[in-house]
Amino acid sequence: MKLTSSLVWLRRDLRVFDHVALHQALLESDKVYCVFVYDTTILDTLPRRDRRVDFIHASIAEVASELEQMGGHLIVRHGDPVHEIPALAAELGVEAVFCNHDYEPQAIERDATVERSLRAAGRQFASYKDQVIFEKSEVLSQTGGVFSVFTPYKNAWLKKLAADPSVLAPYNIEPHAARLAPRPAHAPALPTLADLGFEPSNLSKLKIPTGMSGASALFEDFLSRIADYNVARDYPAVKGPSYLSVHFRFGTLSVRHLVRTIVDLQERGAGGEGAAVWLSELIWREFYAMILFHNPHVVGTSYKPAYDAIEWETGPEADQMFDAWCEGRTGYPLVDAAMLQINQTGWMHNRLRMVVASFLTKDLGIDWRRGEAYFALHLNDFDLASNNGGWQWASSSGCDAQPYFRIFNPVSQSEKFDGEGKFIRRYLPQLKELSNKEIHAPWLAPRLLAPGYPAPIVKHDEARKRTLERYEVVKKPSTGQ
Structure with a gap:
C-alpha cells in the first residue's frame, strides 16, 4: 500500500x-x-x-x-x-x-x-x-561463522560480489524526483556556522574539496593515477592516496559507484595492480564495520581479551610522553611530522597512521585507547570502526593484527618511505639544513643544524625490549576463521 x-x-x-x-x-x-x-x-x-x-x-x-x-x-x-x-x-x-x-x-x-x-x-x-556493499552477516565463512581474519574475508567478499554483481546497481533518484516535497513558502534559510555555535576552521584554506562535487572531482583525479596506487600509497611525500576518506565518512559519494568503476576497469584489463589494491582497502573498511557490528565490545576493550592484561605506562612521565607525541615533540622526525600533519590538517597518511600508532603503543608503552581518542577528536575522516580497527591492529590487540613482536622502527620507516626527507621538511622546516641521511636521525648530526629540535624521548632499541617484556603477559591468541 x-x-x-x-x-x-x-x-x-x-x-x-x-x-x-x-x-x-x-x-x-x-x-x-x-x-x-x-x-x-x-x-x-x-x-x-x-x-x-x-x-x-x-x-x-x-x-x-x-x-x-x-x-x-x-x-x-x-x-x-x-x-x-x-x-x-x-x-x-x-x-x-x-x-x-x-x-x-x-x-x-x-x-x-x-x-x-x-x-x-x-x-x-x-x-x-x-554505506557498504556487504554488511553484518552477509559475508560468512563456509561453516557459517563470522570472519576474524581479513584475507579469507576478502576472498569470500570477492566471491560473493562475482556471484551477484547486481548489488552494485545504482538507486536512481531523478526518475522519481517529482515526488519530492517542494520548498515551503516561508522556509527558513540554512543555519550558518554561527547559528550552530561554531566558527570557521581552516578547511577552506587547506582547499579540502567538500560535498558531492568535491568527492567526484577527487575520484576522477585518482582514476588517472590509480594504476600506481599499490606503490605510491606508501610514500607520504607522493600524491598516492585517493584522499576520499572524509567523503566515505560522510557519504558524499556512493560506494556502489566506486566499486562499479573499479570492477569495470578490471574487466577491461585497466587499472593495474593499483586498482586491485585499492579495492582491497575498500574491503578492509567493510571488514572493520562487520567486526564492530558483531563485536561492539571493541569500543573500549580489546578484541582479544587477553590483551587487556597489558600494563601500560601511566603517571606524570607517561602523560608528558603522550603530550610530546600529540604535539610532535618526540625527537623522531617522521613521527613528529605525521602528528603535525594531523594537527594542522585533520588528515594523516595511512602509512604514517601505522607508524605513529606503533610508536605510541610500543615505543612509549602508552595505551592504544589514548591514541584512538586523540585521532577521534582530530581526524576529519574519523570513523569508529576503521579507527578502532587500525589502533587495535597496531597494538596487536585486534583481529588479524600484526604480531606483538612486530615493532616499527621509526628511523628505518623514515629512511624507506621518505628517503629524501621531503615530507619531514614540509612539517619540520627547522630540519631543512640536514642532509637526506641526517634528517631521519637528527640526534646524530651536529645540533647547530637542527636548532630547537628535541632529542629522542626514548631510545627505540631499549623501548623495544621493554615492549616485548610488557607483552609477555599475553597468551598466544587463537587462530580465527
Whole structure:
C-alpha cells in the first residue's frame, strides 16, 4: 500500500544520487520530505573550530541546492535526533521515516529509540544498507561463522560480489524526483556556522574539496593515477592516496559507484595492480564495520581479551610522553611530522597512521585507547570502526593484527618511505639544513643544524625490549576463521 507522505533522514549519506533510502521513499510515497539534523549530542563535544562541522556544513548546502533544483527541499534541524525526528514526523504528518543503516553501537541504540517513538505514534521506520556493499552477516565463512581474519574475508567478499554483481546497481533518484516535497513558502534559510555555535576552521584554506562535487572531482583525479596506487600509497611525500576518506565518512559519494568503476576497469584489463589494491582497502573498511557490528565490545576493550592484561605506562612521565607525541615533540622526525600533519590538517597518511600508532603503543608503552581518542577528536575522516580497527591492529590487540613482536622502527620507516626527507621538511622546516641521511636521525648530526629540535624521548632499541617484556603477559591468541 502506497504511503501518502514520508520523511528521509540523512545522516552518513550526504548526497542525492544513488541513495537507497531516498530511492525507496520515492518509490513508496506520493510525497517525500528530506531532513538533516545537526546532532547536538555529537556537536556539543567538539571544539568550536572543528573542520568536520565545516565539511558537513558545506556538504549540506550542496545537498540543499541539488534538492531545490529537482523541485525538493531540505529541512534542517539542530538538536537531539531522538526528539527531533519523531517531532518533525508528527509536524509533517508523515506515515514513515526512511534512513540508511549506521553500524556504530550508539547509532544503533539511537535508531532503536527513534523507531520505538515512531511506532508508538503509528508511524513506520525503515532502514537500508547504503554505506557498504556487504554488511553484518552477509559475508560468512563456509561453516557459517563470522570472519576474524581479513584475507579469507576478502576472498569470500570477492566471491560473493562475482556471484551477484547486481548489488552494485545504482538507486536512481531523478526518475522519481517529482515526488519530492517542494520548498515551503516561508522556509527558513540554512543555519550558518554561527547559528550552530561554531566558527570557521581552516578547511577552506587547506582547499579540502567538500560535498558531492568535491568527492567526484577527487575520484576522477585518482582514476588517472590509480594504476600506481599499490606503490605510491606508501610514500607520504607522493600524491598516492585517493584522499576520499572524509567523503566515505560522510557519504558524499556512493560506494556502489566506486566499486562499479573499479570492477569495470578490471574487466577491461585497466587499472593495474593499483586498482586491485585499492579495492582491497575498500574491503578492509567493510571488514572493520562487520567486526564492530558483531563485536561492539571493541569500543573500549580489546578484541582479544587477553590483551587487556597489558600494563601500560601511566603517571606524570607517561602523560608528558603522550603530550610530546600529540604535539610532535618526540625527537623522531617522521613521527613528529605525521602528528603535525594531523594537527594542522585533520588528515594523516595511512602509512604514517601505522607508524605513529606503533610508536605510541610500543615505543612509549602508552595505551592504544589514548591514541584512538586523540585521532577521534582530530581526524576529519574519523570513523569508529576503521579507527578502532587500525589502533587495535597496531597494538596487536585486534583481529588479524600484526604480531606483538612486530615493532616499527621509526628511523628505518623514515629512511624507506621518505628517503629524501621531503615530507619531514614540509612539517619540520627547522630540519631543512640536514642532509637526506641526517634528517631521519637528527640526534646524530651536529645540533647547530637542527636548532630547537628535541632529542629522542626514548631510545627505540631499549623501548623495544621493554615492549616485548610488557607483552609477555599475553597468551598466544587463537587462530580465527
